[in-house]
Amino acid sequence: MIEALNLTKSYRRGTMMTDVLKGVSFRVRKGEFVAIMGPSGSGKSTLLNVLGLLDQPDSGSYLIDGIDYARTDDETRSAARSRMIGFVFQQFHLLDRASALRNVTLPLLYSETSRDGTARAERALEAVGLTHRKNYLPSELSGGEQQRVAIARALINDPPLILADEATGNLDAASGAEILQILRTLVDGGRTVVLITHDKEVANHADRVLSFSDGRMTGNEIGLRGGRDAGEGAAARP
């Protein structure tokens, strides 16, 4: 599904150049549930920018379904993002004044096919078990429910890849488990999920855990749940 090859990225802070990604390579297969784990400052945000087609790496390749997006322009990357990637965030980032249903339709604003938006949004809400809450405002929903609305929003364009950034970080244990369960259901349905987290407990729900530290990948292990054949997806470390 995705393939990262020797990704590097540095930022200028004042006169200092800081290398944030120092040659990162890995592979994630279609239908795999992978956790990317690392402490803050390990380059997770930057990697997420690249994986989510929000930013370009300085060098290296980044392939989704065999197409290298490392050198493409913003328009192409945005169109691909809209079609292929669903984001879920720690802070949910729902629009306060909009109903759950309206929040779910938001990505259609930038999508090439916005027909049947409401029907699609209803299906997405059904997939996360929130049909009965579709007219509620975010403030009327629990944290777990808000995150489920956010997942439904990520699903509306039916993307093959879900990027979940600390998706359980703001939730109590029960709600967090619920969300992880939903992500697992998505994987079972054939989607690929990449979960970014700093929490080992959470990471262990994935099939495979990629550990990061200081801009490099430092580990590539099969999760406690016992994923499928991790070795094949991992590229050789540089």
Add this chain to the structure above:
Amino acid sequence: MTIAGRRGNLARGLTLSIQLLAAHRLRTALSVSGLLIGVASVMVMAAIGRGAEQQLRERLQTMGTDLLVVSAAPAPRVAGRPRQVSVQTDLKADDAIALLKEIPAAAATAPAVNRTAVLRWEGRNRPTGLSGTTADGLRIRNIRAGSGRLFDDHDDRGQQRVAVIGPAVARSLFAGVDPVGRTTRIGVLEFEVIGVAVPRGIDPLGSDLDDFVAIPFQTAIRRVHNLNYVDAIYVQARSSAELGRLEDDVRAILSVRLADRSGVSDAYVIQNQAMLLRAERGAVGALNQLVPAVSGIALMLGAIGILTVMLISVRERTREIGLRRALGASRRNIRTQFVLESGMLGIAGGVAGAIAGVAASAIAAYFGDWPLVIAWDAATIGAASSFILGLVIGLVPAERAARLEPIAALRAS
């Protein structure tokens, strides 16, 4: 992307911008207020300038732009003291006839004796200007009958005791009663009021053109004053363009006639009514010339207001921008959204300013007592340039918004 798709995006972006602006009413109102005040004040300035100009033009029309007034000169002082008589008495009624006959550019002439008198009616007194002139004199001075009739040459020749009064006199002396057909006394003589003139307003020197009583010339010099000279001769040009030449001709003829008569060839002054207005017109012109400069400054200030608010808005909405990017918006989508938003703030300010400008112009015209002129061109130019300024100035915050790093914004808790 197809053209249709692009157009669809623009429409969606526009809808989104309207929703966002509506959601932030206070911020929208604040950013728009600068342009609103700018456009409105430009319109008011233009309205005042043009109203004043139109008022001037109307006054010129009332007084006649084609009129020369030849008056007897003030008496020269002898050794620093005035002579016994206060005016030269050398102008004669014959001069009016001679001027008309000898100058082709003169359309009409009329002699006049202008004094003050007290009108009496039913125990009430009303001092006013008493003008004895011919029927032509009334016409030259734009005096028309609002009710009743004017006197004619027949009344003049017959030295009839008839009078035409100005509306100001009619109001105060006859308070509520129709003066036409009433008998008023001027001195010891009784006059029949045969007409009330149409109002003419105030002349540039501030005298009330409606405060007068006019009687036939012959009646005035024979029966009222017993004079053998006149105070003034009105000369009307065939066209206002010929006024300058007319004045030269009048001078040439009068100098000869007066020199023959009394040896003093320059005992008269010629007033060119149009000249009286020149200074005032200059002031109005200066005001009108200021309008473009002031509008430029006002619009720039308004635009800076929008720029400031938009920049703050980008900073405040970092997270929203990041979210939109993550959900599929390209940098161009974000840029377009902010430029549209800014452009809409611009046009909203411009249109609101135009509306406020119309209202303010009306209020200014009401209290300033000049004709209401709506500066539609200023409104159109103001609104259009507000829109363009909004779009152009929106490029700066739009670029900033498009360059934001989305994930950093979204991860900040």
